[in-house]
Amino acid sequence: MELTDEQRLIRDTVRALAQKQFAPVAARADKEYRPPVENLKVLAEHGYTGIFLPERYGGAGLGLLETVLVVEQLARSCANTAMLFSCTDGATPRAILQIGSEEIKRRYLPAFAKAELYAAWSMSEANAGSDVGNVQTRAVRQGDHYVLNGSKLWCSAAQVADVFLVLVRLSDEPGMKGVGAVLVERGAAGFSVGRHLDLLGLRGTGMAELVFQDCRVPAESLLLPSGRMKDLLQVLDADRITGNPPICLGLAQAALAQAVQHLKDRIQFGRPLADNQGLQWKLADMAMDIEAARALVYGAAVGLDQGRHSVAQVSIAKTYANEMAVRVTNQAMQLAGAYGLSEEYPFERYFRDARGMSIGYGTTEIHRNSIAREILKGNYLT
Ligand SMILES: Cc1cc2nc3c(=O)[nH]c(=O)nc-3n(C[C@H](O)[C@H](O)[C@H](O)COP(=O)(O)OP(=O)(O)OC[C@H]3O[C@@H](n4cnc5c(N)ncnc54)[C@H](O)[C@@H]3O)c2cc1C
Known part of the structure; x- marks a missing residue:
């Protein structure tokens, strides 16, 4: 998908910021079970919190695709930061914005946008x-x-x-x-x-x-x-695309990049591992899998942004991205051999972080139920 100049700028700026400031402390946050909440303050300083909130509540008024781009780039460097971001910039402010009273909106939304309060x-x-x-x-x-x-x-x-x-x-x-x-x-x-x-x-x-x-x-x-859960479920459809799936994209991309580096650096049988065609094909498979998931996730975000709401499209994108991230991070561990399983390297953390995504925000089985329901109702063309 062709991104606009502004979307590319957001992606590249967040990627650079996260690589410089968040990636170096990502392993420690994982090891110490410590939420790197200070990263949210850094994102706020750069105007990247509350990005989907309207300007009158202190946000940037951007769409779902822009939020997806931010979360993906955060996850590439630190999945914990991406998850914290997608909680505090996710379902709660989105629900308040769409179904809360004006008083509640004014009480919380500007504070979320400035990272003075977390949700x-x-x-x-x-x-x-x-x-x-x-x-x-x-x-x-x-x-x-x-x-x-x-x-x-x-x-x-x-x-x-x-x-x-x-x-x-x-x-x-x-x-x-x-x-x-x-x-x-x-x-x-x-x-x-x-x-x-x-x-x-x-x-x-x-x-x-x-x-x-x-x-x-x-x-x-x-x-x-009570009796109005449909309203909240609509909010969650947007959140299902901006939170969990882009974390999968970011983790898989990070695992692929790390695997490429490892195959180039590691010498076995007198030549880099990357010279083996069988391993090159694994890299190609990983890249194809990531690209397919990215197309689905970006497509679903744009569909929701444009009001072409499709329950099946969201569930397909989330499920594919979840399973893709497990496949790709698992393959990256395999390519790195024992180093892939060592806590001294990030491969095993990428895999561990990716694994829960198939369970959080609706399991892949529950999303398959939704997809099948839409197919059988005739709402999704086969
Ligand atoms: C990383 C992570 C973050 C999370 N964050 C939050 C959060 O912030 N807030 C929050 O409220 N919750 C959160 N959760 C919880 C998550 O929403 C639940 O774990 C999820 O809804 C599944 O519920 P469960 O674990 O009880 O599994 P169960 O519902 O008991 O399911 C167990 C298994 O049975 C399958 N199953 C169940 N029913 C059916 C069915 N009808 N058809 C086919 N298969 C079925 C499931 O797919 C699964 O494989 C998080 C979970 C994870 C892993």
């Missing part, structure tokens, strides 16, 4: 993963407050976030019908960020559980009443 979103629970409609954390109206009870799992950026978009059960209506969303601020009475959750990869995203014990939030914190 996270929280749907998952012990018994509500793919089955989001089974959310059991309750919010009950009491006078001019809502009282929340329950707990949430796998909340990325939880350890650094100031504002949480929390999916809650507001009524006894079954499934999604009874579910809505509330904004909860760090420090709210009865709210605590629980233990750090250590996953295989993306160890510097401050993932944690959230605990609500008679947590009281003002009634105005209700972002989405």
Whole structure:
């Protein structure tokens, strides 16, 4: 896809900034399980936070494709930074922008744009993963407050976030019908960020559980009443393209670049590994896979930007990018031999970081369900 001059400038500037400032500390963030939140401040100084927010809320008013370009370049240097960015510049501000009251918008959006506040979103629970409609954390109206009870799992950026978009059960209506969303601020009475959750990869995203014990939030914190989940799901369609898939593109591109360097540098049997045609073909396969995923992800972002919304297109792009990143980062490890598995080299971190992408933001199986549903409904041409 032909990018505009402005899009190329954004891509190249963020790539250079991330390579210079974020790449050198990426391995440490992973090893120490420490969210590199200071990188978000650097991005804010350069005007790269809140980029999709309208100018009246302090943003740059750019589209989804520009956000994809930024996240991809961040992930190429530091996937943890890309993930933190796509949490605080993702679902929560997007939902506030599209369904929040003017008062809520003014309260939070300019602060997100300046990286003065960070956001996270929280749907998952012990018994509500793919089955989001089974959310059991309750919010009950009491006078001019809502009282929340329950707990949430796998909340990325939880350890650094100031504002949480929390999916809650507001009524006894079954499934999604009874579910809505509330904004909860760090420090709210009865709210605590629980233990750090250590996953295989993306160890510097401050993932944690959230605990609500008679947590009281003002009634105005209700972002989405029950019965309107469709509105939130539309927001998430945009976020599904700007968050997770470009992280896969960036990780795969980084793994390919590192593999190329390794094959050129490493001498075996008296010549560089890169001289072996069998290994060259692996590089070619990796490049083809990345290009195919990039075309799908950019295409879906442009489609959403232009209002040509297709559920199947988003799910196809996300699923392909997820599986591509696992294939490419795995192949890069293979090409590097034992060095590929050593923590002294970035190959194994790329693979670990890529692996969770097939689970976060809807598993590849759940997205295949959506694609198949659209095909069978006749909404997606075969
Ligand atoms: C890196 C990462 C970041 C995350 N960040 C967040 C976050 O910020 N906020 C948040 O709320 N959550 C987050 N999550 C949680 C994520 O949304 C859930 O893990 C995901 O929705 C899957 O739920 P689960 O893990 O409970 O798996 P389950 O739903 O239990 O699924 C287990 C397996 O069964 C399959 N399966 C389930 N139902 C079906 C079906 N109907 N048809 C076919 N297959 C099915 C799944 O595809 C999967 O393979 C994150 C997860 C990861 C890995």
